[in-house]
Amino acid sequence: MSTQPRYVIALDQGTTSSRAIIFDDQAQVQGSAQREFGQIYPQTGWVEHDAMEIWASQRATLTEVLAKTGIKPAQIAAIGITNQRETTVIWNKRTGRPIHNAIVWQCRRTAEICEQLSKQGLSDYVKENTGLVIDAYFSGTKIKWLLDNVAGAREQAERGELLFGSIDTWLVWKLTEGRVHATDFTNASRTMLFNINTLQWDDTLLTALDIPKSLLPEVKASGDVYGHVQLGGSQGGKVAIAGVAGDQQAALFGQLCVHKGMAKNTYGTGCFLLMNTGQQKVNSQFGLLTTLAIGPQGEVNYALEGSVFMGGAIIQWLRDELGLIRSAEDTAYFAAKVDDTNGVYLVPAFTGLGAPYWDPYARGTLIGLSRGANRNHIIRAALEAIAYQSRDVLDAMQQDAGVTLSELKVDGGACANKVLMQFQADISHIEVIRPTVLETTALGAAFLAGLAVGMWQDTAQLAKLVSTAQSFTPNMEPAQREALYQGWQKAVSRSRHWVG
Numbered sequence: 347m348s349t350q351p352r353y354v355i356a357l358d359q360g361t362t363s364s365r366a367i368i369f370d371d372q373a374q375v376q377g378s379a380q381r382e383f384g385q386i387y388p389q390t391g392w393v394e395h396d397a398m399e400i401w402a403s404q405r406a407t408l409t410e411v412l413a414k415t416g417i418k419p420a421q422i423a424a425i426g427i428t429n430q431r432e433t434t435v436i437w438n439k440r441t442g443r444p445i446h447n448a449i450v451w452q453c454r455r456t457a458e459i460c461e462q463l464s465k466q467g468l469s470d471y472v473k474e475n476t477g478l479v480i481d482a483y484f485s486g487t488k489i490k491w492l493l494d495n496v497a498g499a500r501e502q503a504e505r506g507e508l509l510f511g512s513i514d515t516w517l518v519w520k521l522t523e524g525r526v527h528a529t530d531f532t533n534a535s536r537t538m539l540f541n542i543n544t545l546q547w548d549d550t551l552l553t554a555l556d557i558p559k560s561l562l563p564e565v566k567a568s569g570d571v572y573g574h575v576q577l578g579g580s581q582g583g584k585v586a587i588a589g590v591a592g593d594q595q596a597a598l599f600g601q602l603c604v605h606k607g608m609a610k611n612t613y614g615t616g617c618f619l620l621m622n623t624g625q626q627k628v629n630s631q632f633g634l635l636t637t638l639a640i641g642p643q644g645e646v647n648y649a650l651e652g653s654v655f656m657g658g659a660i661i662q663w664l665r666d667e668l669g670l671i672r673s674a675e676d677t678a679y680f681a682a683k684v685d686d687t688n689g690v691y692l693v694p695a696f697t698g699l700g701a702p703y704w705d706p707y708a709r710g711t712l713i714g715l716s717r718g719a720n721r722n723h724i725i726r727a728a729l730e731a732i733a734y735q736s737r738d739v740l741d742a743m744q745q746d747a748g749v750t751l752s753e754l755k756v757d758g759g760a761c762a763n764k765v766l767m768q769f770q771a772d773i774s775h776i777e778v779i780r781p782t783v784l785e786t787t788a789l790g791a792a793f794l795a796g797l798a799v800g801m802w803q804d805t806a807q808l809a810k811l812v813s814t815a816q817s818f819t820p821n822m823e824p825a826q827r828e829a830l831y832q833g834w835q836k837a838v839s840r841s842r843h844w845v846g
């Protein structure tokens with residue numbers, strides 16, 4: 347067997363599981379390992395992870411994927427890391443132990459801190475300098491909460507004994523045995539503490555949130571070498587950690603959306619639609635976020651992002667709460683039994699609506715029911731809701747960026763569903779392009795890692811390695827499309843401002 351380093355490992359640390367995937371130099375998956383870990387809900391609306399469990403699960407997948415494939419550390423050119431974004435860990439730099447569970451991106455406990463920031467008149471400042479809206483989603487207020495609520499934390503932080511990290515930073519620290527405390531631009535841009543104009547930590551926001559700068563990691567390019575990890579014990583070897591990016595930006599890179607005007611939609615638990623806007627920072631007028639992404643040379647680019655909270659999660663609800671299906675795959679079968687939803691709309695505003703509405707008071711609505719409405723119609727309405735929400739974001743994005751997209755690249759678990767993909771093409775009047783490798787997030791991290799150590803030369807070479815598995819061409823009359831979409835907008839308006 348050749349010992350040439352012709353493989354890269356992507357560590358994909360997600361909200362519900364940790365994965366390790368080995369890609370070869372043709373960008374083909376050679377093996378993978380996955381471990382789920384616990385979700386901790388201490389109170390309504392609070393979500394935590396045990397950062398030590400995350401580390402253990404990620405380390406285990408790394409060991410397992412090497413054992414499964416028989417690939418030796420010497421054959422690994424580099425390891426890339428991609429991660430659930432915003433989730434916040436603070437640990438003691440001497441002991442390497444977290445001072446508290448990680449506060450997860452979904453956690454709403456800091457809503458009050460956000461209200462105070464808004465009352466201080468910081469909304470415009472935050473939008474202009476971080477590209478974000480003031481929201482509990484991002485790391486900044488989570489850090490403040492930990493410093494204010496964990497006994498002794500603030501004093502320790504002021505003595506320089508604590509470190510903050512998003513999950514990438516935590517994993518790099520652990521993998522390098524405490525030698526490297528760093529993050530990348532894409533993850534930094536989700537903290538609400540990072541100035542996306544100057545590419546520096548923002549002193550005004552650090553002061554407003556009372557966060558000592560000594561807590562913060564060094565910020566590096568996504569395609570830099572971050573450090574080295576010893577793989578395979580004393581018989582093994584050192585491998586570079588080269589390539590770090592937040593999962594949605596990694597997926598954008600994995601789809602090779604590295605130029606202005608290229609967009610992808612990831613259909614996972616939620617849907618995350620990102621468009622690369624190149625060196626141009628677009629300030630959204632329609633409720634989207636401005637965030638950092640990665641350009642063709644690994645340089646910092648800007649992107650617009652629309653986050654939809656309920657994507658594939660609607661399908662889990664049909665399965666787990668309504669018992670209408672046994673598995674997510676069943677939805678395509680039942681939905682295909684009917685031509686349309688018979689006028690039924692499902693607005694999945696279970697936790698309010700994200701982009702472009704940002705209405706925390708909206709609630710789920712099943713509307714348009716008539717005596718003939720049956721299970722198949724409701725299942726179809728659930729699938730269509732994923733596509734309608736994506737169209738909402740897509741329309742906002744095209745208006746903000748002043749472009750008309752000719753194609754939308756897709757990935758994520760739910761894009762396996764052909765009915766959903768065809769309806770997305772129809773309702774958005776756009777060509778939907780599904781790649782052969784659906785693990786685009788991991789592929790993006792692998793690409794960054796391989797490029798950083800010279801296993802691949804440039805993105806033009808990478809473009810030759812990826813292929814389209816299937817494309818879905820729009821095939822709906824304009825009048826029908828607009829009538830359906832108007833129905834959706836009417837249904838959305840009925841779901842809004844329901845509570846509070």
Ligand SMILES: Nc1ncnc2c1ncn2[C@@H]1O[C@H](COP(=O)(O)OP(=O)(O)O)[C@@H](O)[C@H]1O
Nearest residue numbers: 614615658659661662674675758759760762763
């Ligand atoms: N064939 C399918 N049709 C519709 N939804 C699906 C299908 N397969 C998976 N899903 C949904 O996709 C989600 C899983 O996708 P994945 O990319 O693994 O998400 P995440 O990374 O957010 O955990 C689940 O919410 C599931 O309900």
Ligand SMILES: O=P(O)(O)OC[C@H](O)CO
Nearest residue numbers: 360361430431451593614
């Ligand atoms: O772990 P995922 O795939 O649910 O992604 C989470 C996002 O990064 C949150 O912003």
